[in-house]
Amino acid sequence: MPFYEHVFIARQDLSQAQVDALAETVTNVITEYKGEVHKTETWGLKQLAYKIQKNRKGHYVMLSAEVSGDAIAEIERQAAISEDIIRWMTIKVDELEKGPSVMMRKQERRGGRGGRDRDGEE
Numbered sequence: 001m002p003f004y005e006h007v008f009i010a011r012q013d014l015s016q017a018q019v020d021a022l023a024e025t026v027t028n029v030i031t032e033y034k035g036e037v038h039k040t041e042t043w044g045l046k047q048l049a050y051k052i053q054k055n056r057k058g059h060y061v062m063l064s065a066e067v068s069g070d071a072i073a074e075i076e077r078q079a080a081i082s083e084d085i086i087r088w089m090t091i092k093v094d095e096l097e098k099g100p101s102v103m104m105r106k107q108e109r110r111g112g113r114g115g116r117d118r119d120g121e122e
Contacts, residue, residue, distance in 0.1 A: 002068075003095060011053075012045060012058055019059040035066055038065060039063070041100070044059070058087070076090060
C-alpha cells in the first residue's frame with residue numbers, strides 16, 4: 001500500500017478532546033480499510049496566515065499512514081462535510097519520515113511549547 005501524510009486544521013473553538021476525536025475518526029477510517037497509521041501528531045493551536053471561515057487560529061493535526069487510495073477518498077469526503085475541519089491536505093509520499101516531523105522538532109528547539117503527540121507527551 002502507498003504512504004500518505006494527511007494534515008487537517010480544526011476550528012479554533014474546539015477543545016483538545018474534540019480535536020483528538022477528529023483524529024480518531026480518521027484513524028478509524030484507515031483501519032477499516034485495512035491500513036496502518038504510523039504516526040499521529042497534534043501540533044497545537046496556531047495562528048493562520050489569513051482568516052478561514054471566521055477563524056484566525058486553528059488546531060493542526062498530522063497523520064502518517066500506509067493505506068489505500070479508497071480510504072483517502074473517504075477521509076477527504078468526511079473532511080469536506082465536517083463543520084469542525086476548516087482545511088485539509090493529503091499528500092502521497094515515497095516513504096514516511098522517521099521520528100518527529102519538522103513541526104515537532106521546531107517546537108523542541110523552542111522549549112517544547114505547543115504540540116503534543118497522540119499520547120499527550122511533548
